[in-house]
Amino acid sequence: MSIIYGERIRLRAVERDDLKKYHEWLNDPEVTRGLALYLPLSMADEENWFDAMTKRDPNEKPFAIEIKKGKNWKLIGNCGFHALENQNRCGEVGIVIGDKTEWNKGYGAEAMTLLQRHGFETLNLNRVYLRVYADNVRAVRSYEHAGFVLEGRLREANYKHGKYEDVLLMGVLRSEWFKKKKK
Ligand SMILES: CC(C)(COP(=O)(O)OP(=O)(O)OC[C@H]1O[C@@H](n2cnc3c(N)ncnc32)[C@H](O)[C@@H]1OP(=O)(O)O)[C@@H](O)C(=O)NCCC(=O)NCCS
Numbered sequence: 001m002s003i004i005y006g007e008r009i010r011l012r013a014v015e016r017d018d019l020k021k022y023h024e025w026l027n028d029p030e031v032t033r034g035l036a037l038y039l040p041l042s043m044a045d046e047e048n049w050f051d052a053m054t055k056r057d058p059n060e061k062p063f064a065i066e067i068k069k070g071k072n073w074k075l076i077g078n079c080g081f082h083a084l085e086n087q088n089r090c091g092e093v094g095i096v097i098g099d100k101t102e103w104n105k106g107y108g109a110e111a112m113t114l115l116q117r118h119g120f121e122t123l124n125l126n127r128v129y130l131r132v133y134a135d136n137v138r139a140v141r142s143y144e145h146a147g148f149v150l151e152g153r154l155r156e157a158n159y160k161h162g163k164y165e166d167v168l169l170m171g172v173l174r175s176e177w178f179k180k181k182k183k
Pocket of ligand 1: 030032034035097102104108110133139141142145
């Protein structure tokens, strides 16, 4: 698979050299607040994750998200598909922008739009969906910008920071993607 280019970002394969950054970001409580991670991660955990990742279904390997900085590309996070279902033609997406200095600049929405393009126009999916903690307002807003609509609310489905919280299910259909593209 070749690199996927958007307007301001690109999605490339994850390299072992990226792990140092991931190790830093995924130990930052502000970053992991919206993620299903709650334990400190060692570099060995990261190495193990990387080794397991290289053996995954190629369509479920995550992408590194990079933004253009002058003549160079800067790594800011990762994103990708998992739980792809052949018969139902659907898949779940996930994203982490670990570099907090790059939050709220629209990169999350752009990365999700690129994943939709990849999902509908390359993987031939019919539905792309995600799960997000209800109190992760930045993420929800970003996903709405990318065209995801609320499909459901899983009440008190997640326990974190001493309380239960709802998990939102959001999705985009193939018909919605192509309708938006026509406009
Ligand atoms: C969630 C995440 C992917 C969003 O990406 P991003 O590039 O920061 O977000 P975007 O710039 O695309 O959109 C953020 C929107 O939320 C808004 N926002 C940010 N903080 C907000 C708050 N506290 N209340 C309301 N809106 C807020 C921003 O203003 C922006 O909306 P706008 O463009 O209408 O002004 C990224 O912040 C991230 O990876 N966070 C840490 C990990 C995480 O939570 N991942 C998601 C797991 S489901």
